[in-house]
Structure formats: C-alpha cells, structure tokens
Amino acid sequence: MAFILKINKFLISPKTIISLIILTLAACLIGFLVPQITDKSPSFFETWQENNIYTYRFVTRLQLHQVYTSYWFLGLVCLIAISLLSSLYAQIKKNLNYRLKCGTQNTEYRTLNTDKIRTALHKKRYREQGFINEGNKLIFTKNSISRWGSVIFHAGLLLVVISAILVLCFQNRGFVQLIEGDTFVGKESGFIVKSRGALAGEYNTVFYTFLSKLDHTYWETGKLKHLESSLTIVEDKEQTDKKVSINNPLFIKGTNIYQSDDYGYTLSFVLKKLTGEKVVSHFNIDRASNVRKHAIGKSDYPMSPYIVEMKFLPDLEKKSFYLNKPIVYLNIAEGLNNVFSGLVIPGDAVKIKDDILHFTGVRYWSGLIFVKNPGMSIAYIGFVIVIIGLVIMFLLPYKEIHLSFDPVQEVYNITGKTKKYEAIFNEELDEIRGEIEKKIES
Amino acid sequence: MDNLQLLRYEVILHWIAVSIYVISTIFFAYSVSFKKTSPLNTGVMAAMIGLIPHAIAIAIRWNVSGHGPYMSKYEVLTSHSWVAIVMFLLIVWKIPKLRAAGVVILPLSFLMMTIGLFTNPDISLLGPTLSGVWLVIHVIFNKLSAGGIIIALASSVLYLLKNKNEQKEFYQKLPSLEVLDAYSYKFIGFAFIFWTITVVAGSIWANQAWGRYWGWDPIETWSIITWLLFGLYLHLRHFFKWKGIKAAWLLIACFLSAIMSLYFIPFIIDTLHSSYFV
Numbered sequence: 001m002a003f004i005l006k007i008n009k010f011l012i013s014p015k016t017i018i019s020l021i022i023l024t025l026a027a028c029l030i031g032f033l034v035p036q037i038t039d040k041s042p043s044f045f046e047t048w049q050e051n052n053i054y055t056y057r058f059v060t061r062l063q064l065h066q067v068y069t070s071y072w073f074l075g076l077v078c079l080i081a082i083s084l085l086s087s088l089y090a091q092i093k094k095n096l097n098y099r100l101k102c103g104t105q106n107t108e109y110r111t112l113n114t115d116k117i118r119t120a121l122h123k124k125r126y127r128e129q130g131f132i133n134e135g136n137k138l139i140f141t142k143n144s145i146s147r148w149g150s151v152i153f154h155a156g157l158l159l160v161v162i163s164a165i166l167v168l169c170f171q172n173r174g175f176v177q178l179i180e181g182d183t184f185v186g187k188e189s190g191f192i193v194k195s196r197g198a199l200a201g202e203y204n205t206v207f208y209t210f211l212s213k214l215d216h217t218y219w220e221t222g223k224l225k226h227l228e229s230s231l232t233i234v235e236d237k238e239q240t241d242k243k244v245s246i247n248n249p250l251f252i253k254g255t256n257i258y259q260s261d262d263y264g265y266t267l268s269f270v271l272k273k274l275t276g277e278k279v280v281s282h283f284n285i286d287r288a289s290n291v292r293k294h295a296i297g298k299s300d301y302p303m304s305p306y307i308v309e310m311k312f313l314p315d316l317e318k319k320s321f322y323l324n325k326p327i328v329y330l331n332i333a334e335g336l337n338n339v340f341s342g343l344v345i346p347g348d349a350v351k352i353k354d355d356i357l358h359f360t361g362v363r364y365w366s367g368l369i370f371v372k373n374p375g376m377s378i379a380y381i382g383f384v385i386v387i388i389g390l391v392i393m394f395l396l397p398y399k400e401i402h403l404s405f406d407p408v409q410e411v412y413n414i415t416g417k418t419k420k421y422e423a424i425f426n427e428e429l430d431e432i433r434g435e436i437e438k439k440i441e442s
Numbered sequence: 443m444d445n446l447q448l449l450r451y452e453v454i455l456h457w458i459a460v461s462i463y464v465i466s467t468i469f470f471a472y473s474v475s476f477k478k479t480s481p482l483n484t485g486v487m488a489a490m491i492g493l494i495p496h497a498i499a500i501a502i503r504w505n506v507s508g509h510g511p512y513m514s515k516y517e518v519l520t521s522h523s524w525v526a527i528v529m530f531l532l533i534v535w536k537i538p539k540l541r542a543a544g545v546v547i548l549p550l551s552f553l554m555m556t557i558g559l560f561t562n563p564d565i566s567l568l569g570p571t572l573s574g575v576w577l578v579i580h581v582i583f584n585k586l587s588a589g590g591i592i593i594a595l596a597s598s599v600l601y602l603l604k605n606k607n608e609q610k611e612f613y614q615k616l617p618s619l620e621v622l623d624a625y626s627y628k629f630i631g632f633a634f635i636f637w638t639i640t641v642v643a644g645s646i647w648a649n650q651a652w653g654r655y656w657g658w659d660p661i662e663t664w665s666i667i668t669w670l671l672f673g674l675y676l677h678l679r680h681f682f683k684w685k686g687i688k689a690a691w692l693l694i695a696c697f698l699s700a701i702m703s704l705y706f707i708p709f710i711i712d713t714l715h716s717s718y719f720v
Contacts, residue, residue: 014681021677025670032663068658164656173653219567226570246570247651258653261570369653379655383642390638394631421628423620 011086031067084158116439138403146398153389159382166375172203178211179266180363207235214364222291229366260367274354455499462492463552470545477612482541512581513566519558522588523551529589543596576647583639590633595697597626598690634672661715664703
C-alpha cells in the first residue's frame with residue numbers, strides 16, 4: 001500500500017507532470033525531424049542504411065523512425081494516462097473536501113448594516129456565502145465552479161488519451177478500389193491496403209458494398225470539386241442505397257465508409273490464347289493529376305508472359321476527366337522484347353504474337369476507406385469536455401471577497417483572494433472598494 | 443463591375459490599409475521610443491481607420507472568390523492581421539492602459555499583410571474536403587488564436603520593456619509589472635482555449651474527410667508541439683509560480699512555435715495543409 005501511495009505521489013508531483021510534458025514535446029520534435037516510415041518510401045530507408053549504417057541502426061533500434069507507433073511512445077502515453085488518472089483522483093478528493101465553513105454573524109456586529117455593500121457585490125455577480133472567523137467576516141464568492149475546471153479539463157484529456165490508446169490497439173482500416181458495377185464482399189483479404197491495431201482481430205464487414213456509380217465534378221481549372229460514390233449496401237438480403245462523398249462519410253454497422261480522393265479508370269481486357277483459353281483482366285489506373293496528361297499504368301498480364309504498359313486518355317475529344325472518348329496507348333512486352341505498340345479504343349482487338357487481346361471497356365473505380373474505430377466516440381466526448389474545462393479554468397477564475405468590520409475604527413475592510421490573475425483581481429478589488437465607499441457615503 | 447476590376451480595387455484597398463497601419467506603427471514607435479503618451483491615441487485611431495479599407499478589401503475578395511479568407515497565403519495573412527488588430531482594439535477599449543501594446547501588434551500585422559501582398563494573389567478554388575461546419579470552426583478559431591497569441595506576446599514585450607525602464611514616466615503610465623504579467627497569463631489562457639478548439643475542430647474535420655482524426659502530418663505535429671508548450675507555460679506558472687521575466691521569455695518561445703505552425707510549416711514543407719495555402 002505504501003508503495004502504491006509512493007508511486008501515486010510521484011505520478012502527480014509537479015516535477016513528474018512537467019517532465020511528461022517535456023518528454024511528449026521531445027517525442028513530437030523527434031517525429032518531426034527524423035524521417036518516419038509513414039512518410040517515406042522503403043527505398044528511402046534502404047538508401048539511408050547504405051549511406052549511414054550507424055545512424056540508421058541507432059534510429060531503428062530506438063524506433064525513432066516510427067515514433068508514434070513505438071513501444072516507448074505507447075509507454076509514455078500510458079504513463080500520461082495513469083498520471084492524469086491519479087491527478088484527477090487527487091483533485092476530485094481535494095475539491096470534495098473543500099468547504100467554506102460559514103456560520104452566523106457575530107452578535108456584536110448584528111446592528112451593522114451591510115445591505116448596500118451586499119447589493120453592490122450581488123450586482124457584480126458575487127454570491128454571499130455567510131460568515132467566517134467567529135462570525136465577523138462576511139464571505140462573497142464568484143465563479144465557484146472554477147475549482148472544477150481543472151478536473152473537467154483533465155478528465156476530457158484522459159478520455160482523448162484513452163481513445164488514442166484504443167485506436168492504437170483496436171482500430172481496423174482498409175482501402176479498396178471498387179469498380180463501378182462490382183461488389184466488395186467485405187473480407188479483409190479484399191483490401192489492397194490495410195492496417196490493424198496491435199490487438200485488433202481480422203476485419204470483415206458484415207455487409208456487401210456494391211458501387212453503382214461514381215460522380216465527379218471539376219472546377220474550370222480542372223481541380224476536383226466533388227466526388228461521390230453511389231453505393232448499395234447489402235446485408236441479410238436487404239438492400240439500401242447510400243451515397244458517400246468526401247467529407248460526408250457513411251456509418252453502417254460499426255463501420256465508417258469514407259470516400260477517398262483516389263479514383264481512376266478500370267481498363268478491362270480479354271486475352272484469347274491460341275489454345276482457346278480466355279483470360280479476363282482489369283487494370284486499375286489512377287486519374288492523371290492534370291487534364292492534359294494521360295493516366296499511366298503498368299502491370300503483368302495474369303497467366304501470360306506479357307507486361308502491359310498503358311497510357312490512357314478518358315476523353316480524347318474534349319480533354320476532360322470523363323469517359324467520353326477513351327483511348328489507350330498500349331505497349332506490350334514479353335521479357336525485353338516489345339510485342340505490341342499502338343492505340344486501342346474500347347471494342348478493339350489486337351493480335352499479339354499468336355494471341356488476341358480484346359479491349360472490352362472502361363469503367364471508373366472509386367477509392368473507399370473502411371474504418372472500424374472503437375475509440376472515436378470517446379474522443380469526441382473528450383474533446384467537448386476538454387473545451388468546457390478550459391473555458392471554466394481560464395474564463396471563470398474563482399474569486400473570493402472578505403468583508404470585515406473594524407469596530408474600533410468603525411470602518412469596513414474589504415479584502416479578497418483569487419487563484420488566477422491576482423494582480424488584475426487586485427485592481428478589480430480597488431474598484432469595488434471605491435464603489436462601496438461611494439455607496440456608503442451616499 | 444467585373445471581378446478583375448473588383449480584385450484590382452481589393453489590392454489597392456489592401457495597400458491603403460497597409461499604409462495606414464504603417465502610420466499607426468510610427469505613432470506607437472514614436473510614443474514608446476520617446477516615452478510620450480499622447481501619440482498612443484493617434485496610433486489607436488489610425489489603426490481603427492486602417493481597419494475600414496482592410497475589411498472592405500477582405501469582403502471584396504470573399505465575395506469574388508465565394509469562400510472565406512483561408513485558401514492562400516495572401517488570404518490567411520491578411521485575415522489574421524485583421525483579426526489581431528480588431529482584438530487589439532477591443533482590448534484597448536476595455537483596458538486603455540494597454541494601448542502601448544500596439545507597438546508590437548501593428549508592425550506585426552502590417553508585416554504579415556505586406557508579405558501576403560507579395561505572394562500569389564490568385565484565387566484558389568475549393569477542393570472537395572474544404573466544406574462543412576468543422577472547417578468553419580477550425581478556421582475561425584485559428585484566426586482568433588493567432589490574434590490572442592500576438593496580444594499575449596505584446597503584453598510580455600511591454601513587461602520586458604517596463605522591467606528595464608520602470609522608473610521612466612512613460613512606463614509608469616502602463617499597468618504595473620504584476621498586472622502586465624497577469625495580462626500575458628490571461629491572454630495566453632484565451633489563446634490556449636482558441637488553439638485547443640482549432641486543433642479539436644481540425645481533428646473532427648480530418649476524421650470526416652480522411653477517416654482519421656490524427657495523422658502526425660507536420661502541421662498537426664507542430665500544432666501539438668505549440669499546444670504542449672502552452673501547457674508547459676501554464677503548468678510552470680501554476681506549480682512553480684513562474685512569473686515575470688522567465689514567464690515572458692517562455693511566452694515568446696510559445697509565440698515562435700505558434701508562428702512555426704501557423705505560417706512556416708504549411709508554407710515551406712509539403713504537408714496535407716500545403717495544398718490549401720497556394
């Protein structure tokens with residue numbers, strides 16, 4: 001027990017709290033200065049390793065290249081959470097025990113009329129609490145809720161930290177390129193990019209997602225203006241039509257579906273081999289960054305020796321991103337030998353050695369992100385609480401005014417105390433004294 | 443009147459506002475340098491006058507572009523300086539003794555505007571992510587926090603100046619050292635609230651747009667660094683009773699960090715936010 005108390009004392013000591021803030025600051029600075037695996041390509045790290053093996057080893061051993069998913073950062077976050085929890089417990093205990101022990105007025109002063117002073121202070125939103133100091137000091141307080149500001153703020157912060165830990169542990173995320181007219185059956189193996197929290201299990205959605213249409217509009221400059229996928233969600237033989245666009249995610253059965261700004265074209269081919277075997281293949285290529293540029297793709301053709309390089313224009317005539325008059329320049333190689341080069345439009349068939357390649361059509365594909373995040377609602381609640389706590393802490397500072405009477409000199413003494421902005425409060429107190437003096441004189 | 447013509451007027455009005463702010467700065471600088479209080483009122487008056495063409499210029503651009511002033515360096519810098527000056531005038535109205543803070547706020551503001559005027563003034567079109575109430579909250583509080591930090595900086599600078607020249611008559615007319623220190627604390631408290639709301643609204647917006655509320659993008663990282671620095675400042679004041687010179691210098695460090703996240707990082711490093719600041 002004594003050990004736990006000691007640990008608790010250590011966790012809420014000012015020095016520990018300041019150290020934790022500084023350590024988090026240092027971690028963020030490291031994350032900013034050292035290239036992170038989430039921002040750089042694997043080849044960047046390979047080159048780094050080749051050029052400077054010792055620095056690379058140092059960085060990787062300390063996981064400085066993956067600060068925010070490193071064990072030490074997770075440890076730091078957990079320590080912050082425990083410190084917040086301990087500090088909250090201590091603050092709540094202190095606040096609950098805090099009482100202004102007020103009593104009745106000392107009979108000696110009962111004849112004194114404090115009405116004018118009381119009215120003046122009430123006008124300034126000070127609340128009368130009663131008498132202390134053997135009944136000869138009247139107490140007024142303002143913003144009593146302020147004592148709870150820090151508790152509320154730190155409770156909100158704790159919720160945000162807990163939500164971050166939940167995300168690190170249990171979040172599932174997957175990206176899928178869904179072709180118009182196709183269905184994503186919701187299996188984790190169908191994601192082309194996926195990430196899973198440290199303790200998260202396999203991610204399968206409990207519904208099917210069918211993409212019926214991709215709508216995209218542009219500004220005059222060619223910059224994307226709006227992107228929206230029309231989906232049909234199929235669950236237990238029930239179908240619901242939904243739309244998802246950038247900034248307007250869908251929430252279905254614990255899964256959020258986001259419209260990514262990645263989208264492009266799916267070029268479909270059928271390769272008819274000499275043996276009569278048909279191999280169907282769909283190549284997804286990203287939309288070009290500029291309307292004047294062509295979309296580029298390169299891939300192996302499945303079950304064949306061919307490598308297909310594509311330069312695709314969706315609208316040869318109007319130079320737009322829409323599939324008005326699509327055309328593709330195909331460059332097909334077998335090993336190092338080029339076996340076909342030429343322009344092809346949908347419906348065309350070309351001869352490649354002894355095989356026939358049929359360009360059957362083009363459709364859009366839409367990038368959809370599926371996320372299961374158990375911590376998000378906790379984070380949102382935390383955000384709201386954090387802001388409420390801050391407003392109480394900094395905009396509503398606790399103020400206390402003490403009104404006492406000196407029976408010998410027959411004067412009122414007005415003193416006060418606050419926990420924030422003391423010098424400003426002293427100025428306010430001077431003003432109050434002046435106003436009260438005027439009232440008493442009048 | 444066509445849009446091109448309107449935008450020409452907008453640039454002219456911006457330059458008029460800059461000129462008036464320069465005049466205002468001269469009055470403030472003269473007042474502080476020569477320890478005279480009378481030019482302070484003229485400086486404040488000039489700042490108020492400068493706000494008019496400045497506001498009209500922003501309104502014209504808003505009308506022509508069809509979106510608020512947050513899509514380019516030009517728009518961000520000019521709107522930040524407008525908000526900072528409005529906040530300064532509101533504070534001066536409530537606390538006239540803080541007029542001398544204009545010696546920091548006005549030059550910073552016209553400098554921001556001038557830098558903005560030399561950047562690409564083309565109107566940027568909104569991408570699909572740039573919509574929704576969270577964006578509006580994010581942008582508004584971003585501007586308010588920038589203004590709050592500049593004003594807190596000004597109080598700290600006044601504190602440091604007064605601390606060196608306390609005996610001089612001019613500085614005796616400023617609030618006492620303790621009060622200046624308390625104002626810095628109060629304004630950083632405001633800025634901390636605004637900064638937190640900016641970060642929170644940005645997170646919710648990011649979650650709506652990209653499906654994650656925190657991605658350690660350089661801007662996000664710097665905004666949390668600044669937030670932690672604010673936290674450090676507030677904790678040091680609370681636990682270790684940091685006051686006066688030490689607190690003033692730490693506040694200046696907070697200001698520099700805020701400047702990094704508000705202006706330098708999005709403008710010089712390729713981040714998710716860079717595409718918004720063309």
